[in-house]
Amino acid sequence: MSLNVTAQQILKQLVSFDTTSYKSNLALVEFVQNYLRDYGINSQLVPDASGKKANLYATIGANSERPDKGGIMLSGHTDVVPVAGQDWVTDPFTLVEQDGKLFARGSADMKGFIALVLSRVPAMLAQPLQLPFHLAFSYDEEIGCVGVRGLLTLLEQLPVRPAMCIVGEPTSMQVVIGHKGKASYRVQVTGHACHSGQAPLGVNAVDYGAQLVVYINNMAQQSALNGPFDYDYKVPYTTLHTGTIQGGTALNIVPNHCEFEFEIRYLAQQDPAPLVQKIADYAKFELEPKMKNVASESGINIVQTASYPGLLIEPEAELVTYVKGLLNNDAHSKVIFGTEGGLFQQQLGIPTLVCGPGNIDQAHKANEYISLEQFTLGGQLLDRLIADMAN
Ligand SMILES: [Zn+2]
Missing domain, CATH: 3.40.630.10 (Zn peptidases)
Known part of the structure; x- marks a missing residue:
C-alpha cells in the first residue's frame, strides 16, 4: 500500500x-x-x-x-x-x-x-x-x-x-x-468569385467541396458494405468521415473558398493509401478539370494533417x-x-x-x-x- x-x-x-x-x-x-x-x-x-x-x-x-x-x-x-x-x-x-x-x-x-x-x-x-x-x-x-x-x-x-x-x-x-489507425486531412477548395446573379461565370468552391464530401461519404458506405471486416470491433470496418467544413462569405457571392477536414480510421490490416489516392484522383480528374475550365486558378489541395498506424x-x-x-x-x-x-x-x-x-x-x-x-x-x-x- x-x-x-x-x-x-x-x-x-x-x-x-x-x-x-x-x-x-x-x-x-x-x-x-x-x-x-x-x-x-x-x-x-x-x-x-x-x-x-x-x-x-x-x-x-x-x-x-x-x-x-x-x-x-x-x-x-x-x-x-x-x-x-x-x-x-x-x-x-x-x-x-x-x-x-x-x-x-x-x-x-x-x-x-x-x-x-x-x-x-x-x-x-x-x-x-x-x-x-x-x-x-x-x-x-x-x-x-x-x-x-x-x-x-x-x-x-x-x-x-x-x-x-x-x-x-x-x-x-x-x-x-x-x-484502428487514423489518417486525417485538410482539403482546401479554391474557386472563382463573382456576383451570384452570374453564378455560372464563377467557380463555386462550396459546391465542389460538397461534391468531394459526398464522394468521401459514398466511400464510407462502400467500406461498410464490402469491408474488410474485423468483428472484434463494434464498428468492424474502416470508416471515413468529414468533421468540419467552412466556406463562403455572403449568399449573393459565388464563394471562392471552401475548406473541410476528413479522417479515415482504418483497420490495422488495411492499407489506407489506396483510399486516399481514390479521393485525390476524384478531385484531380473529375472535379478540377471542370473548375479549371471556368477559371484556371481554381483547384483542390489535399494535405495530410496527422496519421498514426x-x-x-x-x-x-x-x-x-x-x-x-x-x-x-x-x-x-x-x-x-x-x-x-x-x-x-x-x-x-x-x-x-x-x-x-x-x-x-x-x-x-x-x-x-x-x-x-x-x-x-x-x-x-x-x-x-x-x-x-x-x-
Ligand atoms: Zn491517452
Missing part, C-alpha cells in the same frame, strides 16, 4: 503541471528527470524543434548504461487534452480524492500510469533485474501521436531495442491487442500471453481510441499491447478521474512484472 501512497503523491505533482498539448511539458519532464536522478538513473530528453517540449527515455536495471538485452518498455504520454469549456467541479490541475476516486485532468489519461511507474523505480532498483525496464514518456500524443516521432528515431539508433512494450493507456487493466498483435503472441498471465485474466479486446503502440510495433517491430489503469470513458471529460481500485490494480501489475523480471 505504501507504494501506492507514494504513487499518489507523485500523481499529485504530475497533474499540477498543465501539460495541455499546446503548452510546454518541460516542467513535468524536468520533475521526472530529477526524480530519476535522485535514484541515480540518467534519462535522455528528445526535444522538439522549439525546445519547449520533450520526450523522456530512461533505462533501469540490467546494465542500464549498455543494455544488451531488450527488456520491457513502459510507454506513456505526458500531455493532456484541454479543460476549456468543460464543467469541472474541482480545479483540474489539483488532485482531489473523493469517494474512492482521484480527480484531475490526466488522472486516467494517463499520468496515473506514469505515477505508478515512477513509484516502482525503487523496487526496480532493489533487485537484480534479468532484463531492463525502459521508460518512454512522450508529448503531443493527444494531437495525433506527433511528439513520439523523435523518440522513435532515438530507439531506431539503439544497438538493442526494447523487446516488448506495454502502453499504459486506460483500458481498465484489460489487455488490448488492437486499435493501427495496432494489431496476435492473441497468441508471447507478450499477450505473458501479460494475461500476470493479470490472471485471459480476456482481451480491441478499442476505439488510438495509441502510440502502432508506431512502436510497425515502425520499430517491437511487440506491443495496451494495458493500463483507469477507464477511457472518464478521460477527456470534465471531472476526469481514476478510481483507487484501478490505481491499485495498475500498481499490482507493475509489482508482478518487476518480481518476474527479477527471476
Whole structure:
C-alpha cells in the first residue's frame, strides 16, 4: 500500500503541471528527470524543434548504461487534452480524492500510469533485474501521436531495442491487442468569385467541396458494405468521415473558398493509401478539370494533417500471453481510441499491447478521474512484472 501512497503523491505533482498539448511539458519532464536522478538513473530528453517540449527515455536495471538485452518498455504520454469549456467541479490541475476516486485532468489519461511507474523505480532498483525496464514518456500524443516521432528515431539508433512494450493507456487493466489507425486531412477548395446573379461565370468552391464530401461519404458506405471486416470491433470496418467544413462569405457571392477536414480510421490490416489516392484522383480528374475550365486558378489541395498506424498483435503472441498471465485474466479486446503502440510495433517491430489503469470513458471529460481500485490494480501489475523480471 505504501507504494501506492507514494504513487499518489507523485500523481499529485504530475497533474499540477498543465501539460495541455499546446503548452510546454518541460516542467513535468524536468520533475521526472530529477526524480530519476535522485535514484541515480540518467534519462535522455528528445526535444522538439522549439525546445519547449520533450520526450523522456530512461533505462533501469540490467546494465542500464549498455543494455544488451531488450527488456520491457513502459510507454506513456505526458500531455493532456484541454479543460476549456468543460464543467469541472474541482480545479483540474489539483488532485482531489473523493469517494474512492482521484480527480484531475490526466488522472486516467494517463499520468496515473506514469505515477505508478515512477513509484516502482525503487523496487526496480532493489533487485537484480534479468532484463531492463525502459521508460518512454512522450508529448503531443493527444494531437495525433506527433511528439513520439523523435523518440522513435532515438530507439531506431539503439544497438538493442526494447523487446516488448506495454502502453499504459486506460483500458481498465484489460489487455488490448488492437486499435484502428487514423489518417486525417485538410482539403482546401479554391474557386472563382463573382456576383451570384452570374453564378455560372464563377467557380463555386462550396459546391465542389460538397461534391468531394459526398464522394468521401459514398466511400464510407462502400467500406461498410464490402469491408474488410474485423468483428472484434463494434464498428468492424474502416470508416471515413468529414468533421468540419467552412466556406463562403455572403449568399449573393459565388464563394471562392471552401475548406473541410476528413479522417479515415482504418483497420490495422488495411492499407489506407489506396483510399486516399481514390479521393485525390476524384478531385484531380473529375472535379478540377471542370473548375479549371471556368477559371484556371481554381483547384483542390489535399494535405495530410496527422496519421498514426493501427495496432494489431496476435492473441497468441508471447507478450499477450505473458501479460494475461500476470493479470490472471485471459480476456482481451480491441478499442476505439488510438495509441502510440502502432508506431512502436510497425515502425520499430517491437511487440506491443495496451494495458493500463483507469477507464477511457472518464478521460477527456470534465471531472476526469481514476478510481483507487484501478490505481491499485495498475500498481499490482507493475509489482508482478518487476518480481518476474527479477527471476
Ligand atoms: Zn491517452
